Amino acid sequence: MxxxxxxxxxxxxxxxxxxxxxxxxxxxxxxxxxxxxxxxxxxxxxxxxxxxxxxxxxxxxxxxxxxxxxxxxxxxxxxxxxxxxxxxxxxxxxxxxxxxxxxxxxxxxxxxxxxxxxxxxxxxxxxxxxxxxxxxxxxxxxxxxxxxxxxxxxxxxxxxxxxxxxxxxxxxxxxxxxxxxxxxxxxxxxxxxDATANEKLQTVIANGERLVEDLVSAIEEVLSHDMERIVYLGSGSLGQFAHEAALKMLELSAGKVVAVHESSLGFRHGPKSILNDKSIVVLFMSQDAYTRKYDMDMLKELSGEPKDIKTVVLTETADEEIKKYANWAVVVNSSKQLLGNDFYLSLLYALFVQTLALKKSIQLGITPDNPSPDGSVNRVVQGVTIYPI
CATH class of the missing domain: 3.40.50.10490 (Glucose-6-phosphate isomerase like protein; domain 1)
Structure with missing residues (x-):
């Protein structure tokens, strides 16, 4: 496994x-x-x-x-x-x-x-x-x-x-x-x-069963890069999903990897300053044709950076333009049935970001099941005082 x-x-x-x-x-x-x-x-x-x-x-x-x-x-x-x-x-x-x-x-x-x-x-x-x-x-x-x-x-x-x-x-x-x-x-x-939710989830499940077997080779290639910082980008729902992706890396690396999230458009407004030669940017490409234009513009911009930034793009279907600009392109839907919204994509993208964090944790010599043995953070939060209103 x-x-x-x-x-x-x-x-x-x-x-x-x-x-x-x-x-x-x-x-x-x-x-x-x-x-x-x-x-x-x-x-x-x-x-x-x-x-x-x-x-x-x-x-x-x-x-x-x-x-x-x-x-x-x-x-x-x-x-x-x-x-x-x-x-x-x-x-x-x-x-x-x-x-x-x-x-x-x-x-x-x-x-x-x-x-x-x-x-x-x-x-x-x-x-x-x-x-x-x-x-x-x-x-x-x-x-x-x-x-x-x-x-x-x-x-x-x-x-x-x-x-x-x-x-x-x-x-x-x-x-x-x-x-x-x-x-x-x-x-x-x-x-x-969504009247097609059952059908769409069956497609998600079938692709998920394939991805848990196939993702690891691409992830190991990504982790061969000397990464100290990772940035997760997306738009709309996937911009919100980027928050979870960053947290997974932060949790399982015990804070040793600087992990941040931002929207594709928002990244230019200051957060882009975090990039250096040991950075990886993971871009969650939307399936929406309009939204995708903004994601693609960010990918093109990153590919032209003078710094040695590596980019990973997760996308629903194969795209030659993405392959041209990204260091790694990960296709999550191999079926003929398109998923239709970014929520469904987030489920498949989750398999990648979770496995990436798991493998990075092990690479760093950390125990993923318990990355914080000193108790500074806990599985069920502790130390919270609730005050009466």
């Missing part, structure tokens, strides 16, 4: 993280089945809210990777549903520190909580604050842990709905991988108006 030795694949070294990255296509398939089994119940719950209120606010929330899941989903969900539902992504860390900026008494609100453990203090505090402040408050918990406090606290609550991810998505490694993508898949299915 990922050209790792038997020793490296031991649990507690890289074994949990490697398996949790590798298994994702299977986990997506199970997530789709979970949704199909509960679809009627889910729609009944949501429709009972929608018919009560002229307008409903849906806040996607979480902390860290769980927050980024909402950031990635909201642009696509809002584009699909421009009626009486307003989608927003607000991190629990923002809600807890500034509740009156984000929670409004007279606005009917569904809080969608993404949670791997369901025990993070900010997740629990955000729910408590919303319950106290908002008159018409509803919850959808999308979580990996049936024993988490988020689930236990909402049992028998008719205004709450819990959807559990597949059991194997409850990552045991430090970094969120299966949990992240499976929660996004379920949330997309719950709120999307």
């Amino acid at each position: 990922f050209h790792l030795s038997k020793q490296e694949l031991q649990k507690g070294l890289a074994g949990h993280t490697a398996q949790e990255i590798y298994q994702q296509p299977e986990v997506w398939k199970e997530s789709l089945s979970i949704f199909e089994e509960r679809k009627e119940e889910i729609y009944n719950f949501l429709n009972s809210i929608y018919i009560k209120h002229e307008k409903v606010r849906v806040i996607l929330t979480g902390a860290g990777t769980s927050a980024f899941a909402g950031d990635i989903l909201v642009p696509e969900l809002q584009k699909q549903d421009q009626g009486n539902i307003q989608f927003e992504a607000i991190a629990t860390t923002d809600i807890v520190s500034n509740p009156t900026n984000y929670l409004f008494k007279d606005t009917p609100t569904i809080l969608v909580s993404f949670a791997r453990s369901g025990n993070s203090p900010e997740s629990l505090a955000a729910v408590k604050l919303a319950t106290d402040i908002i008159d018409h408050f509803y919850q959808v918990n999308i979580t990996c842990n049936p024993q988490g406090k988020l689930v236990i606290n909402t049992k028998n609550n008719e205004n709450s709905l819990t959807i559990l991810t597949p059991e194997k998505a409850h990552d045991q490694g430090f970094a969120m991988t299966s949990s992240f993508t499976s929660m996004m898949v379920i949330c997309y299915l719950v709120f999307s108006k």
Whole structure:
């Protein structure tokens, strides 16, 4: 698996993280089945809210990777549903520190909580604050842990709905991988108006099964470059996905690789100063023809830099122009069925960025399952004091 030795694949070294990255296509398939089994119940719950209120606010929330899941989903969900539902992504860390900026008494609100453990203090505090402040408050918990406090606290609550991810998505490694993508898949299915979602996800799954076998050779070529800094770029939803990509590298390299993110257009406005001769730029190419023009312009600009910058471009389909300007071009969709939006692409791009971070961690002599043995950061956040409002 990922050209790792038997020793490296031991649990507690890289074994949990490697398996949790590798298994994702299977986990997506199970997530789709979970949704199909509960679809009627889910729609009944949501429709009972929608018919009560002229307008409903849906806040996607979480902390860290769980927050980024909402950031990635909201642009696509809002584009699909421009009626009486307003989608927003607000991190629990923002809600807890500034509740009156984000929670409004007279606005009917569904809080969608993404949670791997369901025990993070900010997740629990955000729910408590919303319950106290908002008159018409509803919850959808999308979580990996049936024993988490988020689930236990909402049992028998008719205004709450819990959807559990597949059991194997409850990552045991430090970094969120299966949990992240499976929660996004379920949330997309719950709120999307995309009538082809099932079919498109089957295409994503088939490509994912191929990619987990094929990506590692390209990644090893990339890592042969003496990299100290890595920049992830994208536009729209993929610009938000770049945030998660940078966090994965930062987490699994224990901060030894400087990892930043920016939008393709925003990169020129100062952040480009970070580039030096030991930099790699990973560009997430949009499938949207209009957006793609801006991504391509950035790629062309980077290829003309005097510094020895290496570029990796992830793209849905093969493109001769990308091959001309990029050092490495990674095609994620080998089927004839185009995916149609950048959310689907983000799932396949996630396999690359997670595996890249895993392999870089091992290259640096770090233990990916526990990259911070000194406890400076933890799998479930610690040290948070929640103050009464």
